[in-house]
Amino acid sequence: MLPLERQHRIKALIQEKKSMKIAELSALLGVSEMTVHRDLKPMIDEKLVMKTFGGVTLVNAYTNQPANFEACVFCSRNANERLAYRLILSDNKNEITCCAHCGLLRHRQLGDEVIQAICPDFFMQTTISAPLAWYVMDTSIQIGCCTPQVLPFECKEHADNFVKGFGGKVYTFNEAIEVIYQKMKGHDQGCSKHH
Ligand SMILES: [Zn+2]
Numbered sequence: 001m002l003p004l005e006r007q008h009r010i011k012a013l014i015q016e017k018k019s020m021k022i023a024e025l026s027a028l029l030g031v032s033e034m035t036v037h038r039d040l041k042p043m044i045d046e047k048l049v050m051k052t053f054g055g056v057t058l059v060n061a062y063t064n065q066p067a068n069f070e071a072c073v074f075c076s077r078n079a080n081e082r083l084a085y086r087l088i089l090s091d092n093k094n095e096i097t098c099c100a101h102c103g104l105l106r107h108r109q110l111g112d113e114v115i116q117a118i119c120p121d122f123f124m125q126t127t128i129s130a131p132l133a134w135y136v137m138d139t140s141i142q143i144g145c146c147t148p149q150v151l152p153f154e155c156k157e158h159a160d161n162f163v164k165g166f167g168g169k170v171y172t173f174n175e176a177i178e179v180i181y182q183k184m185k186g187h188d189q190g191c192s193k194h195h
């Protein structure tokens with residue numbers, strides 16, 4: 001297969017499946033993972049797909065429908081596109097939560113059922129892969145979703161700078177998921193019955 005042909009094939013596969021693992025693409029096309037990475041590079045540069053943990057996700061697959069009328073699966077608040085954390089599950093199902101606070105708690109509940117999770121970068125407003133993001137908590141400004149608030153950043157540098165200006169602490173995805181869970185454990189009803 002010609003490289004160009006293969007790139008079209010990859011694009012079509014991602015468009016159909018929304019999310020693909022690099023290993024899957026490599027096996028399907030019979031080329032090395034390095035070749036897959038090279039083929040994906042222009043699509044990533046064009047922001048057609050984005051890099052996720054071990055794979056890629058179609059950028060607009062889950063964000064082109066307005067979230068305004070969707071309720072958070074965790075606390076039932078109206079989800080707002082500016083903060084919404086989306087969980088992509090097997091069989092092309094997906095769930096929406098109002099913000100990273102509920103997103104991380106829901107992610108922890110579902111565990112391995114979650115194939116991919118995406119959320120907006122708090123600073124850049126671009127769609128990012130949640131497991132690769134940095135999370136700021138205990139900052140001095142409250143932006144008005146669930147408390148304690150959790151703000152996702154793609155870049156550690158942006159998160160660090162935010163903390164310099166507004167206080168708080170920066171966590172990795174795995175740390176943030178545990179910290180928010182421990183913080184909420186004290187509240188017996190959880191945030192799901194608060195609203
Ligand atoms: Zn919520």
Ligand SMILES: [Zn+2]
Pocket residue numbers: 077098099100101102145146
């Ligand atoms: Zn929320």
